[in-house]
Amino acid sequence: MAFKTAIIGLGIMGQRMLEHMFLHPEFVVDTIWDPDSAACQSAQKLAPDALIASNAEAAFSNVDLVYLACPPAPRKAYALTASAQGKAVFLEKPLGVDVAESRVLVRELTAAGVPSAVNFTQAAGRALTDVSAGSKVGALGDLMGVDIIVTYPHWPRAWQQTADWLRFRDEGGMTREVISHFLFLSERILGPLELVWAEPEYPPQGDLCETHVAARLVNGAGLPVTIMGSVGGAQPDRQEVTIKGSKTSRRISEFTIDTVSSGGQFEPSSSAPTDTRATGLKAQLDDMVLLMNGKPNRLATIQEALRVQILIEGILSGQRAS
Numbered sequence: 001m002a003f004k005t006a007i008i009g010l011g012i013m014g015q016r017m018l019e020h021m022f023l024h025p026e027f028v029v030d031t032i033w034d035p036d037s038a039a040c041q042s043a044q045k046l047a048p049d050a051l052i053a054s055n056a057e058a059a060f061s062n063v064d065l066v067y068l069a070c071p072p073a074p075r076k077a078y079a080l081t082a083s084a085q086g087k088a089v090f091l092e093k094p095l096g097v098d099v100a101e102s103r104v105l106v107r108e109l110t111a112a113g114v115p116s117a118v119n120f121t122q123a124a125g126r127a128l129t130d131v132s133a134g135s136k137v138g139a140l141g142d143l144m145g146v147d148i149i150v151t152y153p154h155w156p157r158a159w160q161q162t163a164d165w166l167r168f169r170d171e172g173g174m175t176r177e178v179i180s181h182f183l184f185l186s187e188r189i190l191g192p193l194e195l196v197w198a199e200p201e202y203p204p205q206g207d208l209c210e211t212h213v214a215a216r217l218v219n220g221a222g223l224p225v226t227i228m229g230s231v232g233g234a235q236p237d238r239q240e241v242t243i244k245g246s247k248t249s250r251r252i253s254e255f256t257i258d259t260v261s262s263g264g265q266f267e268p269s270s271s272a273p274t275d276t277r278a279t280g281l282k283a284q285l286d287d288m289v290l291l292m293n294g295k296p297n298r299l300a301t302i303q304e305a306l307r308v309q310i311l312i313e314g315i316l317s318g319q320r321a322s
Helices: 012-023 039-048 075-084 099-112 124-134 172-190 277-292 301-317
Strands: 003-008 028-035 065-068 088-091 117-118 143-152 195-200 214-221 224-231 239-243 247-252 257-261
Touching: 003 012, 012 028, 012 039, 012 065, 012 214, 012 277, 028 039, 028 117, 065 075, 075 088, 075 099, 088 195, 088 277, 099 214, 117 301, 124 239, 124 247, 143 172, 172 195, 172 214, 172 224, 172 239, 172 301, 214 301
Parallel strands: 003 028, 003 065, 065 088, 088 117, 143 224
Antiparallel strands: 143 239, 195 214, 214 224, 239 247, 247 257
């Protein structure tokens, strides 16, 4: 039988996941909720049989899985309410913005024993899977580190304008929303990272999110992860992470475009055709089925997400190693 799912938060990610769950044979979107009634009505067009709940908690009663696509601040309360009822929990990233609160969340979700994961969208995708496998068999040679570059003409991006919270320092910004994905990927390849130094830059209006960020992290062997992010200027969006090896390097652009270089120009990898958003989301949902059935899967664990959150919040505060 398909897993009955409640979706809380019906903005861009909530509706995107709803659409792909509707197409997936192992999921049924049973209930939906968002504080914005217009978002609820828009989402129901994608899943006409879904019930619009009266509030978030009311959406949990008749489902197996709760997907939380709301902004970060309320996720902990919703996740713990759902887990207390024995429901599996699938959270959007970041896990949270308050590290102490997220530590409590991880501890209590673990104690509840329900299936739980965080939607770092590259986790089950072909690009990360292939690069990780290649690094383990020596296809890259000796690993040399990772470079992360993100640049945008505007933040939030044009398609994110309805999510106004993304422009504020408390919960939003490109570091939490995008760079967190690439730090997750970096830890999957290099192992746990430690922040060495970070330099975020904020606009004069103190409640707005960062416009520039630079940071350096290292793994246990001292291999570096270098981050550069900026907003401004007439340019296309640029989102890329390069895993550098002594023999070959792999570059993943726009989350799914996997290319390889042995010293010359980056060329499409042997795993082409590359992922699309649709195949990437389907892979995440396929692995969610595995998690729900107690089987090994590639989804980001809540413990991995907490590690990434600690690094991200350290970067945003300009933390330096002692």
